Every structure is written in C-alpha cells, then in structure tokens.
Amino acid sequence: MAASTEALPDAAGPWEGGWHRFAPRLPSPNHGPRPAPGNPVDLIVLHSISLPPGEFGGTAVQQLFTNRLDPQAHPYYQNLRGLQVSAHFFITRSGQPQQFVDCDRRAWHAGQSSYRGRGQCNDDSIGIELEGLEGLHFEPAQYRTLAMLCRDIALRYPIAHIAGHQHIAPGRKQDPGPGFDWAQLQRALGWPRHCFPKD
Ligand SMILES: [Zn+2]
Numbered sequence: 001m002a003a004s005t006e007a008l009p010d011a012a013g014p015w016e017g018g019w020h021r022f023a024p025r026l027p028s029p030n031h032g033p034r035p036a037p038g039n040p041v042d043l044i045v046l047h048s049i050s051l052p053p054g055e056f057g058g059t060a061v062q063q064l065f066t067n068r069l070d071p072q073a074h075p076y077y078q079n080l081r082g083l084q085v086s087a088h089f090f091i092t093r094s095g096q097p098q099q100f101v102d103c104d105r106r107a108w109h110a111g112q113s114s115y116r117g118r119g120q121c122n123d124d125s126i127g128i129e130l131e132g133l134e135g136l137h138f139e140p141a142q143y144r145t146l147a148m149l150c151r152d153i154a155l156r157y158p159i160a161h162i163a164g165h166q167h168i169a170p171g172r173k174q175d176p177g178p179g180f181d182w183a184q185l186q187r188a189l190g191w192p193r194h195c196f197p198k199d
Contacts, residue, residue: 014152018104020097023089023149028065028100030086030108035123041103041157043125044150045110047087047165048132048176052076056093056131065090065100084108087127089149095141097149103156113168116161121168126153134177143181147188160195167197 014021034041051060052074063069064080071081087109090098101107109127113120128149132138153159164180165173186196 013155015156018102018156020089020099020103020149020152023097023099025099026062026066028086028107029067030065030084031101031105032108034104034106039118039124041124041126042160043115043121044153044159044162045121045125045127045165045168046146046162046176046180047109047127047129048134048138048180049090049129050131050133051080054133054136061090061129061131062098087129089126089128090131091128091142091145091149092131093139093142095139095145097145103153110165110168112172113165115163115168126157130176130180132176132179134174134179136177136179138176138180143184143188146185150185150189162191162195163197167199 019025049061050056051058051064053076060069060073064083065086067084069077069080071077086100086107088099088101088103088107090100103126106122107127108122109129110121110125115121118124128146130138130142130146150159150162162185165175166177182196186193
C-alpha cells in the first residue's frame, strides 16, 4: 500500500493537496500540524457516530466537528459541551463523504490510543467517521464510499493498517463496533489480511 509512483499527477487525481476532490468540504477549526519530524501517515482509523445517538440524517455531527453544536438542542448534547473534536472524513448513511480536515494535518479523533507499536494515533493516522451506532449494521453505500476513500488515501499516504477506534483504544472505545463487517471491507479493497485488525 505504499504510495504508488504511478499515481496520476495531482492535477488529474482525486486530491487537491490533502483535500479529496469529490468530498464536500466543511472545514473544522479542530486540527493541528503533524509532528515534525514525524512517522509516516500509515494508519486509517474507522469510527462510528450519530447525534443524537441512533438518529441519522441530521446535521448535528457536522455541527459538533465545527464547534457549532447547540448544547440546548438535545439533552445528550450537554455531555458534549466544549468538546473540540474532528475527523478527516464523515460518511453519511447514503454514502455521501464530507471532509472536515486536510489530511496533511492532524485531526482530533483518536484520543489516548496506541497501535502498531506507536502511541498518540492522531499524529500519524487519518480518521474516518461512519454515520452509525455501535452494534448496528452499516449501509452498502457506506462501504462503497469507504473503500473508494481508502484506495484514494493509499495513493497519497503509505497506508499499511486499517483499524477501528475500538482497536486503538481498547476498553475505552467500542466504535465502530460489532456491526462493522471488516471482511466486507477487506474484500472490497483486496488488501492483505495483515492490514486489518486481528480480531
Ligand atoms: Zn471513535
């Protein structure tokens, strides 16, 4: 999954810098520089989120990632007051991708975490949030968009691993959860088994 030397020139490929050309942009203020000198961005972290939990199709996730969520709009949002988080991408139930943070920048999705022998996974990963709920299934359109994004990300970054938040912060996080079909993603991508979580 090393970045291919045969990748199309930037002008014709899916990227404009660290922004995906086909994902509508909702820029988040919640990001920072990647550590320099840093490790290569070789990890994609998958998450699930919906706000309020289990309700799909609204705009609260987008509001959360851009610090515009009204804490009064729902009792659950009281827990999120002042939270500054982001992911690089969000994929709606209908498979629409949206991008919040330049992939060359460090987004705030992983928190305390460790994977492939390295801590602080935000430093050198790309975070993708799937609209969903831990335990529920995800939509075919979400898998299609996710596979497209993973392939395109691997054109630009030397991706060697894909893991869930549950794998990089075990015991603390459970998303995307048991409803996510890792085998389906692996089949769609055709990437080797060792790129995916062991369990
Ligand atoms: Zn998560």
